[in-house]
Amino acid sequence: YKQPAMRAEIEQIRGVETSSVLRTLLDQKLIRIVGRKDIPGRPILYGTSKTFLQKFGLRDLRDLPPLRDFAALGQGENPELFAEDVDGSQQAGAEPVVEEPARAYPEPVTT
Numbered sequence: 001y002k003q004p005a006m007r008a009e010i011e012q013i014r015g016v017e018t019s020s021v022l023r024t025l026l027d028q029k030l031i032r033i034v035g036r037k038d039i040p041g042r043p044i045l046y047g048t049s050k051t052f053l054q055k056f057g058l059r060d061l062r063d064l065p066p067l068r069d070f071a072a073l074g075q076g077e078n079p080e081l082f083a084e085d086v087d088g089s090q091q092a093g094a095e096p097v098v099e100e101p102a103r104a105y106p107e108p109v110t111t
Contacts, residue, residue, distance in 0.1 A: 001067060004034045004045035022046065030055065 002009075010018050025031040029051040036042040048061075058064065 004047045006043040
């Protein structure tokens with residue numbers, strides 16, 4: 001819903017490091033690199049791909065459910081994720097960022 005997005009923005013929202021998640025999504029062609037932000041370091045900008053739309057049965061981004069539906073389901077725990085789209089509108093040409101659910105990993109065993 002908020003894109004394009006930099007890795008740092010995604011990490012701030014999720015609260016975890018996302019390099020491996022982004023690599024997996026890129027490998028599966030669910031997201032794509034859409035450019036670089038014109039700030040120091042020129043970080044990569046990510047957006048969803050046509051493959052994302054196809055895999056989720058969407059014709060275009062307007063087929064995504066309105067954000068208010070997520071709030072009604074109690075899914076609005078990260079309001080900053082949707083900060084630029086609270087009224088359900090999209091920026092022209094913008095595509096939503098795909099997020100993978102956070103997973104709990106067991107602590108490594110040391111011997």
